[in-house]
Amino acid sequence: MFEFIERNSLLLGLCIFITITIGGIVEIVPSFTQNSRPIEGLKPYSALEMAGRQIYIRESCNACHSQLIRPFKSETDRYGAYSLSGEYAYDRPFLWGSRRTGPDLHRIGNYRTTDWHEAHFINARNVSPGSVMPNFPWFFEDNVDFGTVHAEIITVKTIFGVPYDQGDNPKSGSLKEIKAMGLVEAAEIVKDMKTQAIKDALAKGEVKDIVAMIAYLNRMK
Amino acid sequence: MSQTASIPDYDYSVAKAFTISTLVWGAIGMSVGLTIALELVFPQLNADLPWLSFNRLRPLHTNAVIFGFTLAGVFATWYYVSQRVLKVRMVLPAVGKFHVILFNLIIILAAYTLLAGHTSSKEYHELPWWLDILVVIMWLTWGVHIFAMLGARKEKTLYVSIWYYVACFIAVSMLYLINGLAIPTWFVTQTGNWWHSVSMFAGTNDAQVQWWFGHNAVAFVLTVPIIAISYYFIPKQANQPVYSYRLSLWSFWGLMFVYLWAGPHHMMYSTIPSWVQTLGMVFSLVLIIPSWGSMVNLLLTMSGKWEQLKTDPIAKFLIIGSTFYGFATLEGPIQAIKSVNAIAHFTDWIIGHVHNGTLGWVSFTIIGAIYHMVPRMWKTKLYSERLAENQFWIQTLGIVFYFSSMWIAGITQGAMWRTTDQFGSLAYSFLDTVNVMVPYWALRAVGGSLFLIGFFMFFYNIHRTIRGAAAFQAQAEAKSALDSGSAT
Numbered sequence: 001m002f003e004f005i006e007r008n009s010l011l012l013g014l015c016i017f018i019t020i021t022i023g024g025i026v027e028i029v030p031s032f033t034q035n036s037r038p039i040e041g042l043k044p045y046s047a048l049e050m051a052g053r054q055i056y057i058r059e060s061c062n063a064c065h066s067q068l069i070r071p072f073k074s075e076t077d078r079y080g081a082y083s084l085s086g087e088y089a090y091d092r093p094f095l096w097g098s099r100r101t102g103p104d105l106h107r108i109g110n111y112r113t114t115d116w117h118e119a120h121f122i123n124a125r126n127v128s129p130g131s132v133m134p135n136f137p138w139f140f141e142d143n144v145d146f147g148t149v150h151a152e153i154i155t156v157k158t159i160f161g162v163p164y165d166q167g168d169n170p171k172s173g174s175l176k177e178i179k180a181m182g183l184v185e186a187a188e189i190v191k192d193m194k195t196q197a198i199k200d201a202l203a204k205g206e207v208k209d210i211v212a213m214i215a216y217l218n219r220m221k
Numbered sequence: 222m223s224q225t226a227s228i229p230d231y232d233y234s235v236a237k238a239f240t241i242s243t244l245v246w247g248a249i250g251m252s253v254g255l256t257i258a259l260e261l262v263f264p265q266l267n268a269d270l271p272w273l274s275f276n277r278l279r280p281l282h283t284n285a286v287i288f289g290f291t292l293a294g295v296f297a298t299w300y301y302v303s304q305r306v307l308k309v310r311m312v313l314p315a316v317g318k319f320h321v322i323l324f325n326l327i328i329i330l331a332a333y334t335l336l337a338g339h340t341s342s343k344e345y346h347e348l349p350w351w352l353d354i355l356v357v358i359m360w361l362t363w364g365v366h367i368f369a370m371l372g373a374r375k376e377k378t379l380y381v382s383i384w385y386y387v388a389c390f391i392a393v394s395m396l397y398l399i400n401g402l403a404i405p406t407w408f409v410t411q412t413g414n415w416w417h418s419v420s421m422f423a424g425t426n427d428a429q430v431q432w433w434f435g436h437n438a439v440a441f442v443l444t445v446p447i448i449a450i451s452y453y454f455i456p457k458q459a460n461q462p463v464y465s466y467r468l469s470l471w472s473f474w475g476l477m478f479v480y481l482w483a484g485p486h487h488m489m490y491s492t493i494p495s496w497v498q499t500l501g502m503v504f505s506l507v508l509i510i511p512s513w514g515s516m517v518n519l520l521l522t523m524s525g526k527w528e529q530l531k532t533d534p535i536a537k538f539l540i541i542g543s544t545f546y547g548f549a550t551l552e553g554p555i556q557a558i559k560s561v562n563a564i565a566h567f568t569d570w571i572i573g574h575v576h577n578g579t580l581g582w583v584s585f586t587i588i589g590a591i592y593h594m595v596p597r598m599w600k601t602k603l604y605s606e607r608l609a610e611n612q613f614w615i616q617t618l619g620i621v622f623y624f625s626s627m628w629i630a631g632i633t634q635g636a637m638w639r640t641t642d643q644f645g646s647l648a649y650s651f652l653d654t655v656n657v658m659v660p661y662w663a664l665r666a667v668g669g670s671l672f673l674i675g676f677f678m679f680f681y682n683i684h685r686t687i688r689g690a691a692a693f694q695a696q697a698e699a700k701s702a703l704d705s706g707s708a709t
Binding site: 002003006007009010012013016017019020021022023024026027028030031032034035036054057058059060061062063064066068070071072074075077078083084085087088089090091092093094095096097098099100101102103124125128129130131132133134135136137138145147148149150151152154155156158159160175 | 260261264267269271274275276277279280338339340341342343344347368371372377378379383384387388391392395404406407409410412413414417419420421422423424425426427428429430431433437470474477478479480481482483484485487488490491492493494497500501504563566567568569571572638639641646647651652655656659
């Protein structure tokens with residue numbers, strides 16, 4: 001009964017296209033504005049936190065860790081308050097993950113400390129016996145790339161209107177200013193760290209990846 | 222009618238190149254898969270090296286098997302099947318050659334960028350923006366070839382397989398383009414990495430767009446073109462027509478409509494609106510109907526020919542492939558039920574489900590199709606049916622190890638996460654639940670090893686078949702010369 005479609009390839013293509021677009025339009029479009037509204041008090045990522053987030057993405061941490069606490073007692077007991085849409089308003093991309101080979105990290109800043117992360121990234125088995133997480137020795141060697149941090153902060157501020165420079169939100173600025181802000185933040189983290197090489201690097205004006213990573217994880221509350 | 226009188230002179234050059242790409246990317250992608258499976262059992266295998274660590278290899282594994290292996294298999298069958306069902310020799314051979322070269326170049330560049338940590342972090346869409354552009358060019362190249370073939374066709378009515386190939390092309394174009402929308406940051410400030418970009422969508426919206434893509438990438442890369450393959454090769458191998466035209470028709474349009482609604486089952490109990498979750502669950506359940514329509518139609522195509530399964534390893538691969546399609550499309554909707562999903566989500570049960578589909582359905586169907594095509598394209602006969610038969614059983618055993626270990630692992634961990642003691646406190650630390658996983662991960666690695674061993678047997682069998690082609694043809698010519706000599 002649909003033979004006419006099977007004889008006309010362009011019509012077939014058009015019918016397929018119309019059929020497959022409906023679901024997405026109905027499910028995604030209606031709540032689009034509502035979903036992008038930030039929760040009250042949500043601050044954009046600071047320079048060092050943004051650097052840590054970029055490292056988190058580079059290393060595909062989301063392959064094993066979620067950032068989504070579901071509204072179950074078993075989850076709120078383990079990880080803290082369940083996640084709200086408005087908390088993700090500045091997350092480009094979102095990092096919910098799909099498999100918890102390791103635990104959820106959405107509120108890890110509430111219950112892990114800088115020195116715990118430091119020991120854990122050197123070797124997760126130092127503090128978590130039986131953990132299967134890889135070691136990340138290169139976090140202690142590579143320097144943070146503030147150029148990309150600067151590029152992302154300016155991009156989200158100018159194109160997506162993320163409210164940098166408003167009230168007591170983090171500041172944007174030139175590459176030089178971003179790096180200076182990053183160094184100030186890094187000093188706060190490094191004073192709680194034990195690795196001497198990280199402290200020495202900071203004294204020379206270098207920020208290692210591990211510092212940014214910890215700054216990002218400490219922010220997640 | 223004139224099939225035997227004049228065998229049409231098909232051009233298999235591009236189909237052959239894609240067949241070899243399928244074998245190579247399959248071997249690499251599955252080897253990486255086994256590596257990361259072993260890394261969970263022996264974390265020291267990460268070796269403190271960034272490009273050997275689980276976190277960077279995992280996206281490489283998924284990209285290499287989904288886009289390297291599967292898509293190469295899809296393209297190989299397109300360049301073979303399209304000529305035969307449209308009754309026309311391959312048009313635009315230069316476009317086809319450009320397609321195969323660009324495709325392989327993209328997969329090589331993808332492997333490099335993923336190992337280097339250049340990723341968007343979106344599952345199955347990790348490639349950086351500049352590679353996305355190459356992917357779009359590669360995809361449109363295929364589209365040009367599809368519609369050029371359709372325009373040049375001699376057979377007016379389009380066979381079922383063609384509907385599915387066209388749907389694959391159109392849907393993936395739409396999904397990939399929208400989910401890939403991003404702003405490359407270098408163009409804004411001229412600082413930092415030139416490949417870095419920021420997603421066009423934020424937070425919950427980003428998640429919704431991503432899983433609309435992610436779920437339907439499974440639909441239109443790992444399902445729709447594989448159905449296209451089955452609809453051609455099962456009837457060919459059984460040497461009888463598809464069971465029901467009407468069932469093909471309703472299953473096709475049903476699948477097209479329903480699949481796109483089911484994406485929210487990846488975000489149950491998340492921050493997306495509740496009504497979207499419910500709608501996603503309902504449509505996931507409805508999805509059983511068109512999926513099983515295709516499965517039943519494909520399986521019943523063997524009616525009256527079931528004894529062929531005893532002796533023909535190619536029919537075994539194709540029919541067990543479609544059977545796994547039935548398994549996976551029942552298991553998926555069950556996992557999409559909200560109360561089941563509460564336990565299944567974030568666990569290995571999901572990993573097990575995916576591999577039921579990819580190992581059982583996708584790989585077996587592509588392997589069956591390649592076994593069918595290679596002797597015809599190289600004009601020879603299969604090197605060893607016995608080897609194919611052994612491969613079939615080893616790989617089937619591998620899949621059984623894989624899904625049974627992942628079922629137990631997933632449900633165990635999901636249940637342990639929510640177990641409380643008599644005071645209502647959580648009974649297990651997260652580490653407790655990881656330590657319990659290790660034996661199941663070891664069993665999964667055994668299953669993966671068996672599957673990979675089988676894949677290398679396949680590789681070897683095809684390699685020997687192709688290498689023996691010249692000798693086989695020389696022998697056949699000598700024989701026919703002798704026959705015609707004796708006849709006169």
